Amino acid sequence: MTALKAKHQRLVLVVLALIALVGAGLLAAYALRNQASYFYLPEQMLENPPEVGQAVRLGGMVELGSLQTAADGVTLTFAVTGKDDARVPVRFSGIAPDLFVEGSGVVAEGRLGPDGTFVADNLLAKHDENYVPRELQEMDEHQAAKMAEETTVGLE
Amino acid sequence: MIAELGLAALWLAAALAALQMVAGFMAVRDDGSSELVRLIRPAAIAQGVLVTFSFAMLVWLFAITDLSVKLVVSNSHSMKPLIFKLSGTWGNHEGSMLLWVMVMGLAGALIAAVERRLPERTMNATLAAQGVVSLGFYAFLLLSSNPFERLPTPAPEGMGLNPLLQDIGLAFHPPTLYLGYVGLSVAFSFAVGALLTRQVTPNFARAMRPWVLGAWVMLTVGITAGSYWAYYELGWGGWWFWDPVENASLMPWLAATALLHSASVLASRDALRTWTIMLGVVAFSMSMVGTFLVRSGILTSVHAFAVDPERGSFILVLLGIFIGGALLLFALRASTISEGQRFALASREGALVFNNVMLSAILAIVLLGTLYPLLTEAFDVRVSVGPPYFNPVGAIFTVPMLAVMAVGPLLRWRRDRADRIGREVALFAALVLAALILFSLLAEMAILPLLGLALGIGLAVASLLPLRGRKLSRTPLATWGMVTAHFGIAVALIGMASESAFTEERLAAVAEGGSTTVGPWTIELQGVEPVAGPNWTAIQGRLAASYDGGEVKMLTPQSRNFWAPPQQTTESALVTRWNGQLYAVVGDRAPDGRWQLRLWWKPLVPLIWYGGLLVALGGVLALIGRVISDIRHRRLAARIAQRRADREAMA
Numbered sequence: 001m002t003a004l005k006a007k008h009q010r011l012v013l014v015v016l017a018l019i020a021l022v023g024a025g026l027l028a029a030y031a032l033r034n035q036a037s038y039f040y041l042p043e044q045m046l047e048n049p050p051e052v053g054q055a056v057r058l059g060g061m062v063e064l065g066s067l068q069t070a071a072d073g074v075t076l077t078f079a080v081t082g083k084d085d086a087r088v089p090v091r092f093s094g095i096a097p098d099l100f101v102e103g104s105g106v107v108a109e110g111r112l113g114p115d116g117t118f119v120a121d122n123l124l125a126k127h128d129e130n131y132v133p134r135e136l137q138e139m140d141e142h143q144a145a146k147m148a149e150e151t152t153v154g155l156e
Numbered sequence: 157m158i159a160e161l162g163l164a165a166l167w168l169a170a171a172l173a174a175l176q177m178v179a180g181f182m183a184v185r186d187d188g189s190s191e192l193v194r195l196i197r198p199a200a201i202a203q204g205v206l207v208t209f210s211f212a213m214l215v216w217l218f219a220i221t222d223l224s225v226k227l228v229v230s231n232s233h234s235m236k237p238l239i240f241k242l243s244g245t246w247g248n249h250e251g252s253m254l255l256w257v258m259v260m261g262l263a264g265a266l267i268a269a270v271e272r273r274l275p276e277r278t279m280n281a282t283l284a285a286q287g288v289v290s291l292g293f294y295a296f297l298l299l300s301s302n303p304f305e306r307l308p309t310p311a312p313e314g315m316g317l318n319p320l321l322q323d324i325g326l327a328f329h330p331p332t333l334y335l336g337y338v339g340l341s342v343a344f345s346f347a348v349g350a351l352l353t354r355q356v357t358p359n360f361a362r363a364m365r366p367w368v369l370g371a372w373v374m375l376t377v378g379i380t381a382g383s384y385w386a387y388y389e390l391g392w393g394g395w396w397f398w399d400p401v402e403n404a405s406l407m408p409w410l411a412a413t414a415l416l417h418s419a420s421v422l423a424s425r426d427a428l429r430t431w432t433i434m435l436g437v438v439a440f441s442m443s444m445v446g447t448f449l450v451r452s453g454i455l456t457s458v459h460a461f462a463v464d465p466e467r468g469s470f471i472l473v474l475l476g477i478f479i480g481g482a483l484l485l486f487a488l489r490a491s492t493i494s495e496g497q498r499f500a501l502a503s504r505e506g507a508l509v510f511n512n513v514m515l516s517a518i519l520a521i522v523l524l525g526t527l528y529p530l531l532t533e534a535f536d537v538r539v540s541v542g543p544p545y546f547n548p549v550g551a552i553f554t555v556p557m558l559a560v561m562a563v564g565p566l567l568r569w570r571r572d573r574a575d576r577i578g579r580e581v582a583l584f585a586a587l588v589l590a591a592l593i594l595f596s597l598l599a600e601m602a603i604l605p606l607l608g609l610a611l612g613i614g615l616a617v618a619s620l621l622p623l624r625g626r627k628l629s630r631t632p633l634a635t636w637g638m639v640t641a642h643f644g645i646a647v648a649l650i651g652m653a654s655e656s657a658f659t660e661e662r663l664a665a666v667a668e669g670g671s672t673t674v675g676p677w678t679i680e681l682q683g684v685e686p687v688a689g690p691n692w693t694a695i696q697g698r699l700a701a702s703y704d705g706g707e708v709k710m711l712t713p714q715s716r717n718f719w720a721p722p723q724q725t726t727e728s729a730l731v732t733r734w735n736g737q738l739y740a741v742v743g744d745r746a747p748d749g750r751w752q753l754r755l756w757w758k759p760l761v762p763l764i765w766y767g768g769l770l771v772a773l774g775g776v777l778a779l780i781g782r783v784i785s786d787i788r789h790r791r792l793a794a795r796i797a798q799r800r801a802d803r804e805a806m807a
Binding site: 009010013016017020021023024025027028029031032035036037038039055057069072073074093094095096098099122 | 391392495498499509513514516517518520521524525528529532537538539540541542544545548549552553663664665715723724725726741743744746747748750752754
């Protein structure tokens, strides 16, 4: 920068910093559109499935009677249900969260496999009353009524 | 009675903050001619004492589990071990905000008590600004989050503390992080004071630098401690999740790191005046944005204690006033700050400017990624942003920054020739290239860990070069600090890269008596038994692990059931060797009676936290060096003044 008129130094610095910051902002905006992981309900996933292999999240209720442990003892399969009998099968290898049971809400992080099974890397379930994944909070309210209806069917 | 004393002290402290603010601004306007000016420093000191007293009262209430106080009832339990009763004081929204204002009050008291380098008028403006910020947070605490609220009738028992927080980590992580967060408020006040009185001088940077250093050290320690805590407590085997709350602590750290470097340019070379002021404003703004994200309840996390929209909007308004006000002042006054000393591109200033711009770019990327989900939610689209965004996009700016960081300290101030340090640059480049080639041939690695390892190795060597050719015993402490901190970054980088490149994971269902392997380890599940603690019961796995058939180490991971509040947590078990860590978690029982085990072998992972601590140690060394030389200067100045007075008396 020695060749540069010293007078302009401050201006040049400001312009360079601005270019870097605007560049960072544009880059971030571009990357966010591609890399953000979208949240799907089961009916949305059936209607308009994400690309195979793209990282997304799936939230819904664990279907009653669908939870099975595979022969290796660590792979779980179950189905997540949503509105209008939408149903997405899920496979998960790992240690499930403590409050993960049939009939409760779950958010699965992972990707849709080519066979239509959702392969989860991670499961988020309700931890306690104070720590509920955000998507589950509303789902609980939504589905509480429906759940109550379903679970009391056989009792009368 | 104790609760009322605490509350009264808090109100009094708020009143003193108001006095400090009014008196400070009046003194700035009429140039210190009013009587009030003498009250400013005592008001700041008394405020610090009162708010500390108030906090002590809250700790006392938690220690004796006073069940007539609402906060104690909803967050504590008489059966909890004493250490968690005490640390539980800040394991909730109100208590942690009281801790926040206490740190702020103490920081204000400290600058009022010891800072004498700046012109009195600038000091008054600084303390007035500190008063404004404190007053805002007092108002928040007193009006919407009163920690001392009583219940109409005392409860029979408390509801307990979130078990994830019942850990020794809670005793260290929040206080250190808050010391850092809020310590930056001092830099903010200094910047506002300097702008108000048009005193953006090297002296201002020298006065501000130790405060920034101190806050930065605390932030570094707090983030490192929080990362390690999350690593062993959550049982997921990860040490950084790009969770919004983690980003909330990373953003002030990035800004403070940039501020630290630009303040040192201003202090030694009288350049980068406007930029330093801007960073002073940005750094504390990031602290407040972090507080807003964490405390407003718009995010779900273990840090968001209570979802309360009213509190969220309160903090948002405070945020708007403080940041907006400071930026407005900046816009009005920036043009009156005259340009500082010039410098050539190839100079230490040039390298530091580059580092600053890169840090700001990374800050922008983290900020945008953190706010993006909130933005899309306004359009009813739910997204989450994680490592696939932060890692590669952040790396685009981190890699050049690290490269310049390796050679920048070798440059001279003001003007230098790049070819003078040609040999050192070549050494660094050769090391990085060699490591790149070696690792890409030896192991199959993703590009980012590969770059991280290679840069880490090059940087570890290059960071020591500034010591070459110096007499080590006469090297200033501040230089030692820089070298240590830069070396720490290299160490942490090697740990991070190694963790993500070489971690091996094993997930298996193992019968009692059966065994499995992970990496070089063989692990036998000797048994699973129930155990009980003071406020929990647990299933505990007894694992015998041996490294390469060597000595057997025992691990006892647990799955704990707390009963107040009822919650399960996973307690991981660790074996640390010089070359890495074995991490074990026990899970559910499979239907056929086998137990789920999740095991990780993480080579060199402890380097991440050792590196973080080295960075903090570097900060401490620099801080000590600066304070010692400041004391020496003051003594010298006093002696010169003394001698001059003597001479005048003689004449």
